[in-house]
Amino acid sequence: MKVLVINCGSSSLKYQLIDSETEAVLAKGLCERIGIDGRLTHTPAGKDKIVIEAPMPNHTAAVSLVLEQLTDAKNGVIKSLSEIGAVGHRVVHGGEKFASSVVINDDVIKEIEECSDLAPLHNPANLIGIRACQELMPGVPMVAVFDTAFHQTMPKKAYLYGLPHEYYEKYGVRRYGFHGTSHSYVSKRAAEIAGLDINNSKIVVCHIGNGASVSAVLNGKSVDTSMGLTPLEGLIMGTRSGDIDPAIIEFICHKEGISYETMLNILNKKSGVYGMSGVSSDFRDLDAAADEGNERAKDTLHAFCYRVAKYVGAYAAAMNGIDAVAFTAGVGENSPSVRKEICSYLGFLGLTIDDEKNNVRGVERIISTDDSKVKALLVPTNEELAIARETVALV
Ligand code: AMP
Numbered sequence: 569m570k571v572l573v574i575n576c577g578s579s580s581l582k583y584q585l586i587d588s589e590t591e592a593v594l595a596k597g598l599c600e601r602i603g604i605d606g607r608l609t610h611t612p613a614g615k616d617k618i619v620i621e622a623p624m625p626n627h628t629a630a631v632s633l634v635l636e637q638l639t640d641a642k643n644g645v646i647k648s649l650s651e652i653g654a655v656g657h658r659v660v661h662g663g664e665k666f667a668s669s670v671v672i673n674d675d676v677i678k679e680i681e682e683c684s685d686l687a688p689l690h691n692p693a694n695l696i697g698i699r700a701c702q703e704l705m706p707g708v709p710m711v712a713v714f715d716t717a718f719h720q721t722m723p724k725k726a727y728l729y730g731l732p733h734e735y736y737e738k739y740g741v742r743r744y745g746f747h748g749t750s751h752s753y754v755s756k757r758a759a760e761i762a763g764l765d766i767n768n769s770k771i772v773v774c775h776i777g778n779g780a781s782v783s784a785v786l787n788g789k790s791v792d793t794s795m796g797l798t799p800l801e802g803l804i805m806g807t808r809s810g811d812i813d814p815a816i817i818e819f820i821c822h823k824e825g826i827s828y829e830t831m832l833n834i835l836n837k838k839s840g841v842y843g844m845s846g847v848s849s850d851f852r853d854l855d856a857a858a859d860e861g862n863e864r865a866k867d868t869l870h871a872f873c874y875r876v877a878k879y880v881g882a883y884a885a886a887m888n889g890i891d892a893v894a895f896t897a898g899v900g901e902n903s904p905s906v907r908k909e910i911c912s913y914l915g916f917l918g919l920t921i922d923d924e925k926n927n928v929r930g931v932e933r934i935i936s937t938d939d940s941k942v943k944a945l946l947v948p949t950n951e952e953l954a955i956a957r958e959t960v961a962l963v
Contacts, residue, residue, distance in 0.1 A: 569653035569963075570594065570646065571956040572638075574631075576657070576697025578689060579603055581630050585638055585645060585652070586956040593952075594645040595638060599630040606630070610637045612645050627693075628700040635704060655701050655710045656959030658749070658951070660690035662714030663740060669717065669958040672698060672710040680712065686740065686797065711959040718748030721789040726886070729796075743801070745783065745793035747775045750896060753954040754947045755785040758894035761932060762943045770887040772880050774910070775949065777897030778806035778849060782876060784883035792886050794879050800835060803879065804872045806849035809839035811875075844868040851899050851906065873906060877913035884917055892943040893919065895935075901948050902929045917942050 569589070575582040581599040586592070597610040597617075606624030611617040620637070624630045638644055638652075646652070657672070663683040670676050677695065684691040694712075701710060727743040728736065735741040751773045758773070759766040766788040773783045780803040783793040794802025794810075804810045812835070821831050834843075842849035845868040847857045857865035884890045893914065895907050904926050911921040918941030926935040928946065936944040 569960055570651050571959050572652050572655045572701075573952045573955045573959070574655060574657050574697050574701060575952075576627060576693050578693040581627060581634070581697060583634055584952040584956075586953065588653075588956055588960045591953060591956075596952075597634065597637070599624060599634065602627055602630050606633075608633050608637065610634075610643060612643055615643070618643055626700075627696045628703055631697070631700040631704055649705060652705065652708060654959050654963045655705065655708055656955040657694060657698050657701070657710060657712050658715070658955055659694045659698075659712045660715045660746065661687035661744065662712075662716045662720075663744070664720070664742075666712070666714045666717050667720035669711055669713045669962055671962050672702075672712050676712060686744070709963040711955075711962050713749055713955045713958045715746045715748050716744045718752040719745030719783070719790045719793050722791060722793070726792040741797055743793075743796040745781065745790065746795045746799045747779070747781050747783075747793075747897075748790070749951045749954045749958075750775050750949040751781075751783040751785065751790060751793065753951065754894050754896045754949050755783070755788065757932065757947045758892050758945050759788075761934065761945055761947065762892045764891055770889055770891045772883050772890055772893045774876055774880070774893065774895050774900055775897045776803070776876065776895065776900040776906070779808070780805045780810075780876075780897070780899070782879040782883065784886050786887050792883060804844070804868075804875050805840040807837050807840045807842045809835045809843075841868050841872055844871065851903055855903070855905065869906070869909070873909040874913070876910045880910070880914060881917075890917055890919075890942050892945055894945045894947045896947050896949040901946060904928070907935065907944070907946070911936075911944055914942070914944075919944055 571586050571588050573584045579602045584596040585594040587594055595612045600607045602624045606622050608620040609617055638646055661683045663686055665679050754773045755771045758771050759769050771785045775781050779799055781793055781795045784791050800808050802810050817831050821828055845865045847853055847865050854865050899906055907926055908921055920937045920940040921944055922937040930948050932947055934943055934945050
């Protein structure tokens with residue numbers, strides 16, 4: 569079966585067409601600037617990418633252009649839309665309603681709408697993508713795959729905040745966690761590569777990209793993760809602050825005379841390694857600046873790695889030990905120096921990194937020494953493939 573995987577943002581839409589039998593990507597691409605002007609970058613497998621500037625007043629127009637390209641006589645990879653057997657949609661927040669992926673129907677759409685309060689920037693955009701596909705591909709089964717679902721196995725002690733209980737009961741204020749599709753996929757692959765039985769394993773996944781989170785996966789189930797009610801909690805990220813003393817918000821609002829909306833925007837978009845370094849949110853730029861002797865860039869990189877290592881240490885306590893630590897996402901897959909610095913704190917667990925094996929980018933492999941008690945691994949994430957697999961399993 570051919571599965572179209574859709575990841576819809578407020579002004580963008582990423583897609584992949586995947587053959588579920590061979591798991592090959594037949595085509596992939598990105599629509600940008602939806603509602604502004606519109607640009608489609610389409611890459612059919614084995615061919616050069618094509619950039620098309622075309623008006624995309626809304627997401628339906630964007631999906632329509634994608635379908636045109638997929639079936640195009642020259643750039644297309646299928647003859648007709650009837651070849652698409654199912655569509656898998658990434659949905660950011662499933663609240664407590666969704667502990668696994670579901671086939672989309674009217675009730676599911678209503679429930680995703682009800683979770684929009686918890687992810688006001690993401691869920692409405694995901695719903696627009698679902699509705700656009702339903703309009704253009706009537707009758708094709710669609711599946712919602714939630715970023716939060718994998719973490720629904722967290723026990724209460726991990727997801728409750730130290731707040732009055734009524735906020736949990738009235739508003740669902742608790743820790744949910746995100747990047748679940750990635751944590752699920754990477755923990756399973758890590759177990760396979762490390763030769764562990766997933767049902768008897770203690771794996772920490774470090775998903776470190778522009779957004780970043782760590783998870784503790786015990787016997788294949790998430791028992792803790794660093795993101796919370798929203799993706800702002802936890803690690804220092806590209807532009808997000810991660811954990812801070814909540815009293816800082818009032819303190820800075822008062823000193824700077826700014827509203828708490830402005831402050832939240834600063835915490836989400838102007839903080840993290842970007843705000844700390846004053847250089848960039850991109851680790852390539854940070855590495856370059858540090859190499860040139862920029863002290864703030866060096867301090868930022870050290871603080872980033874230290875925070876990740878502290879979470880790994882905490883999860884060793886949560887699971888009473890660790891068998892493997894897996895690195896994934898943009899930084900985790902591509903930065904040997906970040907992996908090395910994080911692992912430099914983990915010797916007490918019995919983890920020793922192998923500098924030669926670690927000196928790679930974007931390939932699946934063990935990066936610890938042969939005699940390392942705890943394995944370190946590099947596992948490139950593949951959220952689209954994971955979504956396609958879930959979709960096929962449900963339809
Ligand atoms: P993601 O959000 O997973 O797409 O990760 C994006 C981030 O990965 C970028 O912002 C960079 O910080 C980081 N990244 C990508 N390539 C490299 C590289 N070669 N070295 C260091 N960091 C990288």
